[in-house]
Amino acid sequence: MAADLSAPALAQQQTAKLVLLGEQAAGKSSLVLRYVKGQFFDYQASTVGAAFLTKTIPELNIKFEIWDTAGQERYHSLAPMYYRGAAAAIIVYDITSTDSFNRAKAWVRELQRQGSPNMIMALAGNKADLESARAVATEEAQAYANEAGLFFLETSAKTAANVNELFAEIARKLPKAEAAPRQPQGGIVLDSAPAQAPKKSACCA
Numbered sequence: 001m002a003a004d005l006s007a008p009a010l011a012q013q014q015t016a017k018l019v020l021l022g023e024q025a026a027g028k029s030s031l032v033l034r035y036v037k038g039q040f041f042d043y044q045a046s047t048v049g050a051a052f053l054t055k056t057i058p059e060l061n062i063k064f065e066i067w068d069t070a071g072q073e074r075y076h077s078l079a080p081m082y083y084r085g086a087a088a089a090i091i092v093y094d095i096t097s098t099d100s101f102n103r104a105k106a107w108v109r110e111l112q113r114q115g116s117p118n119m120i121m122a123l124a125g126n127k128a129d130l131e132s133a134r135a136v137a138t139e140e141a142q143a144y145a146n147e148a149g150l151f152f153l154e155t156s157a158k159t160a161a162n163v164n165e166l167f168a169e170i171a172r173k174l175p176k177a178e179a180a181p182r183q184p185q186g187g188i189v190l191d192s193a194p195a196q197a198p199k200k201s202a203c204c205a
């Protein structure tokens with residue numbers, strides 16, 4: 001029997017490794033927590049090493065495997081472990097801190113040199129709710145993002161502004177899993193071509 005009836009539509013779910021990088025206190029963990037759990041804490045403990053969370057977007061059949069890295073300089077040498085092989089990266093800065101914007105640019109340069117070649121990169125200017133303390137103009141960041149070929153949004157983990165949009169846009173930009181778009185949804189494949197899709201196990205959701 002050629003038709004593989006053991007592979008339901010669910011098995012087509014695409015898994016995408018996503019890493020967050022950026023200066024300490026820029027709001028990486030807060031963005032992830034807001035996105036994954038809908039929570040925000042005024043006091044958010046600084047990340048040690050990295051944190052791992054997942055989030056599935058059922059409409060797009062994508063599961064994000066999110067590595068929320070620690071921004072403290074002493075963890076910098078660990079970063080390649082988390083960004084290597086990542087399909088996408090969110091580089092976060094704090095709009096009230098020019099230093100954090102410069103640090104974000106340094107991360108972009110590092111990823112351009114050492115990240116995966118087709119990595120989708122998004123620049124997030126976080127803490128957009130703190131408009132009165134703004135130090136980085138939207139136009140400046142947008143111009144930089146255009147130049148560097150990044151997708152750019154200003155976000156607020158506190159108010160949730162643009163947080164879902166940020167992750168959803170990344171999901172939309174991901175290259176589709178090789179086999180997924182060609183598989184008729186829920187139908188039986190009558191054509192005799194061998195199924196070449198790498199079989200991802202549905203383990204550990």
Ligand SMILES: Nc1nc2c(ncn2[C@@H]2O[C@H](COP(=O)(O)OP(=O)(O)OP(=O)(O)O)[C@@H](O)[C@H]2O)c(=O)[nH]1
Nearest residue numbers: 025026027028029030042046047071127156157158
């Ligand atoms: N006003 C405001 N505060 C925020 C926002 N996002 C994060 N914060 C606050 O900024 C502080 C640092 O946030 P974190 O999410 O821990 O920052 P981080 O980038 O994960 O920091 P490290 O783990 O140390 O690298 C916390 O006190 C948060 O409550 C935001 O959008 N608006």
Ligand SMILES: [Mg+2]
Nearest residue numbers: 028029046047
């Ligand atoms: Mg953190």
